[in-house]
Amino acid sequence: MREKNWLGIVLSFTAGSRRQLSVSVLCAVLSVACGLVPYAGVYHMIVLFFGTNELEQGIWFWTFVCLAGYAAKLAFHAVSTTMAHQLAYNILERMRLRIADKWMSAPLGTVLNQSVGKLKSVIIDRVETIELPLAHLIPEGISNLLLPIGVFVYLLVIDWRMALASLITVPIAAVAYAVMMRAFNRQYADYMESGNRVNGVIVEYIEGIEVIKAFNQSAASYEKYEKAVESFKDYTLSWFRSTWKLMNFGGAVLPSTLLGTMPVGMLLYLNGSLSPAELTMCLILSLGIVAPLTSFTVFVNDAKTIEYAVKDAYGFLHLKSLDDAVERVSLPSYDIELDRVSFSYDADQNGEENSGTCHEALRDFSLKLKEGSFTALVGPSGSGKSTVARLIARFWDVGAGEIRVGGINIKQLPLSQLAEHVSFVTQDNFLFHCSLMENIRLGNPHAADEEVIAAAKAACCDGFIGKLEHGYDTSAGEAGGKLSGGEKQRIAIARAILKDAPVVILDEATAFTDPENEDKLQRSIAALTRGKTLLVIAHRLSTVKHADRIVVMEKGRIAESGTHDELLASSGLYRKMWEAHIGAKHWAANHEMEVGMDHA
Numbered sequence: 001m002r003e004k005n006w007l008g009i010v011l012s013f014t015a016g017s018r019r020q021l022s023v024s025v026l027c028a029v030l031s032v033a034c035g036l037v038p039y040a041g042v043y044h045m046i047v048l049f050f051g052t053n054e055l056e057q058g059i060w061f062w063t064f065v066c067l068a069g070y071a072a073k074l075a076f077h078a079v080s081t082t083m084a085h086q087l088a089y090n091i092l093e094r095m096r097l098r099i100a101d102k103w104m105s106a107p108l109g110t111v112l113n114q115s116v117g118k119l120k121s122v123i124i125d126r127v128e129t130i131e132l133p134l135a136h137l138i139p140e141g142i143s144n145l146l147l148p149i150g151v152f153v154y155l156l157v158i159d160w161r162m163a164l165a166s167l168i169t170v171p172i173a174a175v176a177y178a179v180m181m182r183a184f185n186r187q188y189a190d191y192m193e194s195g196n197r198v199n200g201v202i203v204e205y206i207e208g209i210e211v212i213k214a215f216n217q218s219a220a221s222y223e224k225y226e227k228a229v230e231s232f233k234d235y236t237l238s239w240f241r242s243t244w245k246l247m248n249f250g251g252a253v254l255p256s257t258l259l260g261t262m263p264v265g266m267l268l269y270l271n272g273s274l275s276p277a278e279l280t281m282c283l284i285l286s287l288g289i290v291a292p293l294t295s296f297t298v299f300v301n302d303a304k305t306i307e308y309a310v311k312d313a314y315g316f317l318h319l320k321s322l323d324d325a326v327e328r329v330s331l332p333s334y335d336i337e338l339d340r341v342s343f344s345y346d347a348d349q350n351g352e353e354n355s356g357t358c359h360e361a362l363r364d365f366s367l368k369l370k371e372g373s374f375t376a377l378v379g380p381s382g383s384g385k386s387t388v389a390r391l392i393a394r395f396w397d398v399g400a401g402e403i404r405v406g407g408i409n410i411k412q413l414p415l416s417q418l419a420e421h422v423s424f425v426t427q428d429n430f431l432f433h434c435s436l437m438e439n440i441r442l443g444n445p446h447a448a449d450e451e452v453i454a455a456a457k458a459a460c461c462d463g464f465i466g467k468l469e470h471g472y473d474t475s476a477g478e479a480g481g482k483l484s485g486g487e488k489q490r491i492a493i494a495r496a497i498l499k500d501a502p503v504v505i506l507d508e509a510t511a512f513t514d515p516e517n518e519d520k521l522q523r524s525i526a527a528l529t530r531g532k533t534l535l536v537i538a539h540r541l542s543t544v545k546h547a548d549r550i551v552v553m554e555k556g557r558i559a560e561s562g563t564h565d566e567l568l569a570s571s572g573l574y575r576k577m578w579e580a581h582i583g584a585k586h587w588a589a590n591h592e593m594e595v596g597m598d599h600a
């Protein structure tokens with residue numbers, strides 16, 4: 001961590017909960033102070049015991065004082081702990097929200113390039129590990145630090161020699177702990193790495209279970225999983241084995257303060273420096289001085305847990321965001337222009353290469369989409385079609401050149417305004433865990449049910465949704481398994497129809513549509529995108545042959561462009577693609593006929 005240490009980062013999330021933090025710390029201090037009251041009570045009882053006056057009455061009084069002090073200590077501790085837990089959960093909430101915000105404002109690729117397992121592990125599991133240690137660190141950390149200091153001062157007041165004698169075991173235990181902690185940082189790092197490896201293998205095992213089964217790899221995959229779990233166990237045990245002797249030695253020696261206070265106290269008593277009451281009190285106090293210190297190993301561990309969780313979250317908390325303009329801009333038109341755009345997925349967002357082999361997905365690419373026009377992007381796989389679409393939606397920033405909407409560089413528009421103007425439908429049709437009605441309403445959260453249903457009808461969803469038992473109220477989770485790829489795709493199109501944005505980008509959005517519904521869907525898309533700036537990316541050329549302009553891409557550049565007829569006439573790449581497409585269609589039609597005849 002370069003900028004701040006983990007504690008600084010955690011404290012930066014307490015803004016807004018400073019009162020809670022102060023109350024928790026104050027109650028922890030008061031709890032420690034009240035915890036000293038019983039010691040004072042016991043001391044006075046001993047004094048009374050060795051004296052003769054009013055023993056019975058005094059004993060009752062000091063017993064009450066001891067109990068009251070102890071009760072107050074518990075009460076303050078409870079308040080401090082409760083506040084600390086609330087504070088810890090507030091910190092967790094803020095961290096998770098901040099990370100989610102960062103994911104939204106960072107370039108899409110930065111987020112998508114992370115594995116889902118890692119994203120989930122950091123935001124759910126790692127951040128969660130902060131709560132318990134953090135909640136206990138405040139009250140218990142403070143009392144475990146302040147109590148020994150308070151007791152030591154108390155001993156100093158009685159007799160400084162007894163105070164020093166009470167610390168006799170500290171240097172011996174400190175040496176043991178220091179030897180034990182020598183390699184702690186490295187060992188903890190290895191432990192975390194081993195744990196992360198197990199996590200990674202488990203996530204891979206679960207995510208790839210379909211492939212593992214299909215390719216009969218269960219034995220090999222299970223073996224990898226088993227080995228990772230076993231090596232984690234072996235590492236953990238060997239680490240514990242290497243430390244337990246010193247840890248137990250330190251834990252046994254540290255509280256044995258009587259080794260110092262007993263002989264020194266006896267000598268001081270014999271030479272008249274200590275009264276019997278003072279001697280007894282010193283022996284009691286010395287027993288209480290080191291117990292809190294023994295828990296420091298737990299706190300070192302807790303602090304490491306928090307440090308590692310914060311370190312993991314730090315990467316996400318400091319993701320570089322796309323620059324976002326504040327002021328909305330009034331756009332004179334919805335013309336779109338890509339002006340000499342170059343872009344590489346390997347370059348960072350400053351346009352600098354971050355790998356030795358920087359492959360440009362787009363190179364010096366220029367394209368104009370007139371408002372209200374229908375442009376199709378076609379070309380071989382990997383030629384850069386989706387990249388053009390993603391850059392217009394500003395999922396990434398261009399490396400060089402400019403993209404303008406209505407003549408305004410999209411970097412000067414607030415991201416929310418650009419998102420408002422652009423509907424982007426891809427073939428990854430994610431359904432959220434809510435009803436189908438709500439899934440479509442994502443296109444326009446203010447739309448009435450009737451408007452949602454109208455959009456669903458226009459996207460040819462009404463038929464299959466009507467067949468579901470709960471219709472539009474069917475939850476996507478429940479319906480997900482029953483919906484085909486094409487049906488999910490139409491729900492995504494219904495969302496875009498409802499959004500009614502002036503710029504519509506369809507990236508293979510009709511790829512899964514069955515022949516029966518394709519015609520209907522094409523007509524509804526055509527009707528609902530009329531008057532809009534429309535960019536369609538398609539592999540099936542027949543779906544875009546009516547486009548005002550077809551742009552053929554190859555290796556990140558424009559190979560040719562024109563209308564369907566113009567391109568066919570030019571005998572270029574498009575013509576070859578069209579012939580292959582038509583050939584494939586004929587083959588499919590003939591094949592269907594042959595199969596039909598065989599069955600007849």
Ligand SMILES: Nc1ncnc2c1ncn2[C@@H]1O[C@H](COP(=O)(O)OP(=O)(O)OP(=O)(O)O)[C@@H](O)[C@H]1O
Binds near residue numbers: 346380381384385
């Ligand atoms: N997220 C990514 N990270 C790194 N490289 C990528 C990423 N997405 C695409 N690329 C690369 O950029 C180039 C252009 O990809 P793009 O997806 O734009 O092509 P495409 O023409 O849309 O392909 P397809 O028709 O197969 O969808 C390809 O070389 C691809 O490997």
